Amino acid sequence: MWSGSPDPQKIVTQLENCTMFQHQNTHSMEWDANGVPEAPSAPENLQQTGLTAAFVNDHTLRLLYTRGALVGLDISKLTCLPFKVIEEALEFLKRDKCVEVLGGDLIGRVSYRYNLTETGRRRAQEAMKLCAYTGPAPVPLEDYVEQTYRQAVTAINISPEALRASFGHLVISDALFNAIGPAIISGKSVFIYGPPGNGKTSIATAVGEFMNANGGEIYVPYAINHEGNVITVYDQAVHQKADESNDRLEDNEATIRRLLNKGTVDPRWVRIRRPVIVTGGELNLHMLDLKYSAESNYYQAPLHVKANGGIFLIDDFGRQLCSPKELLNRWIVPLESRVDFLSLASGQKFQVPFEQLTVFSTNLDPKDLVDDAFLRRMRHKVEIPAPQRDVYEKIFGNYVKKLGMTHCPEAVDYLYKRYYDNGRVPRASDCRDLLETVQSICRFRRIPVQLTRDLMVEASASFIPEFK
Numbered sequence: 001m002w003s004g005s006p007d008p009q010k011i012v013t014q015l016e017n018c019t020m021f022q023h024q025n026t027h028s029m030e031w032d033a034n035g036v037p038e039a040p041s042a043p044e045n046l047q048q049t050g051l052t053a054a055f056v057n058d059h060t061l062r063l064l065y066t067r068g069a070l071v072g073l074d075i076s077k078l079t080c081l082p083f084k085v086i087e088e089a090l091e092f093l094k095r096d097k098c099v100e101v102l103g104g105d106l107i108g109r110v111s112y113r114y115n116l117t118e119t120g121r122r123r124a125q126e127a128m129k130l131c132a133y134t135g136p137a138p139v140p141l142e143d144y145v146e147q148t149y150r151q152a153v154t155a156i157n158i159s160p161e162a163l164r165a166s167f168g169h170l171v172i173s174d175a176l177f178n179a180i181g182p183a184i185i186s187g188k189s190v191f192i193y194g195p196p197g198n199g200k201t202s203i204a205t206a207v208g209e210f211m212n213a214n215g216g217e218i219y220v221p222y223a224i225n226h227e228g229n230v231i232t233v234y235d236q237a238v239h240q241k242a243d244e245s246n247d248r249l250e251d252n253e254a255t256i257r258r259l260l261n262k263g264t265v266d267p268r269w270v271r272i273r274r275p276v277i278v279t280g281g282e283l284n285l286h287m288l289d290l291k292y293s294a295e296s297n298y299y300q301a302p303l304h305v306k307a308n309g310g311i312f313l314i315d316d317f318g319r320q321l322c323s324p325k326e327l328l329n330r331w332i333v334p335l336e337s338r339v340d341f342l343s344l345a346s347g348q349k350f351q352v353p354f355e356q357l358t359v360f361s362t363n364l365d366p367k368d369l370v371d372d373a374f375l376r377r378m379r380h381k382v383e384i385p386a387p388q389r390d391v392y393e394k395i396f397g398n399y400v401k402k403l404g405m406t407h408c409p410e411a412v413d414y415l416y417k418r419y420y421d422n423g424r425v426p427r428a429s430d431c432r433d434l435l436e437t438v439q440s441i442c443r444f445r446r447i448p449v450q451l452t453r454d455l456m457v458e459a460s461a462s463f464i465p466e467f468k
Helices: 009-013 017-025 051-067 071-079 083-095 118-130 141-150 158-167 174-186 198-213 244-247 251-260 323-336 372-377 387-400 410-418 428-444 453-467
Strands: 100-101 113-116 189-193 217-221 223-226 229-232 269-273 277-278 289-295 298-300 310-316 339-343 349-353 358-361 379-383
Touching: 009 100, 051 071, 051 083, 051 113, 051 118, 083 100, 100 358, 113 118, 118 310, 141 223, 141 453, 158 174, 158 198, 174 198, 174 379, 198 310, 198 358, 217 358, 323 339, 323 372, 349 410, 387 410, 387 428, 428 453
Parallel strands: 189 358, 189 379, 229 298, 277 310, 310 358
Antiparallel strands: 100 113, 217 269, 223 229, 289 298, 339 349
C-alpha cells in the first residue's frame, strides 16, 4: 500500500521529534476576554516581516504595474505593510530609477504619488513572470505554523449546554449526544456512520454550525511565503470575516495606527470565525494538494489547510471520485501526526499543520471502506442507527408542526403496521419525505394541507415501494 513512499511509521516517529510537532504540544495559549487567540503583531521593520528586501521591491513593482500610479498610503494599505517598510522599498526603487515621484503634499512621503519609469516597467514585467501575485504581502511559513498551533481547535472550551442548544432542532438520544460531545471537544478525528436517511449529515452540519457560532475567532493569513513561493490561504468562499462592518468603520484610524506601528494587529492576517469546510462526492486527491497556477506562478492552499483551526467535513465518504484506500494513503500520516506534507511544482516538500476537527460521514459499512489501521486513527466512532419508534414519532411530530398539519397518530400506526413491522427499516428522513408528499397531494387537489390516515396510505404507496 505504501509502495514508492516512505514508511508511515518512520515518518510519524521523525515528526514526533521535529520542531513543528513540538510547537503543537508546548506553545502556550493566550486568549482575550472574547475567546480570540493572541493576534499577530504588526512588524516594525523589514526584518520582522520575514520577507526579503528583494521580495518587497518586486511586490511593490508588481503592484504599481497592475494598479498604475499610487500614493504611498495606498501602497501601504494594499500590501498590508507599514509605510516605513514600503518607504525603504520605494527609496531603493527611486535610486534605481524604477519609480518616480509625480507629486505630493505637505504630509510627507506617505502622500507622495509614485509611478513606474520605463526601467521600472521592464523590471515589473520580469517580476510578473516570476510571480504575478499582487495581494497583501504574505507572512513567513514559520509564523503561520506558530499562529495555527496557538489557536488550535483542541483549545476550544465547550459546554454541554451550548452544544445542546445547537442541536435543538434535531431529535437525538442522550446516548448519541454524549458520544458527540467528547468527540468535538477532542479536536481529533470523528467517524460518523450508519444507514442512510438517519441524520448523519444533519448532525455533522450541526457540529459545524456550533463551531462557527461558538468556537470563537481565529486569524488566518492572506498568504504565506515559503522560500520565495507564495501560497494564498484566506478564501472568501469558505472563510467568514469576524466583523466586516467594524473593519470599514475603523479603516482610517487603523491605517494611522499601522503607519505609526503602535500596538496594532498585523494586517496581513484576517480575523475570521472558525472555518467549517464541507466536501462530498466531488472530493479528489488533487484538491488535497497545492493548486499551482502556471500562468501566475503562485499557489492556492488545499481545502484541509484552509480548514485549520476549524472543521473539515468529508460527507458521503466512500463515494468520492477516488477510492477510500487512496484517501487513506493520503491522510493516514496527517491523522496520526497532525502535520501534512505539501509539494511545490519543483518537487520540494514542506510541512504544514493539520490542526482541525476532521469528520468523516458515511452510510456505507466501515469494514467495506477502510481497514483497521485507518479506523484506529479515527479517535471517535459515532454510529447513527435507525430510529426507535419513540424517536421516530418525535421527528414525525416536528415535521407535522413545521408543515402546519394536525397530528394524526393513526398515520404513524399505519406506517409501522404496513412497512416497519414487516421488514422495512425506518429512516428519519421518511418523516420529511412522506409528509411533504402528503402536502403535495393536498396542494394538487386544492384542499387545505392536512394529515389523515388515508392521505398517508396514498403518499406511502407512491414513495416507499420505489425506494425500499
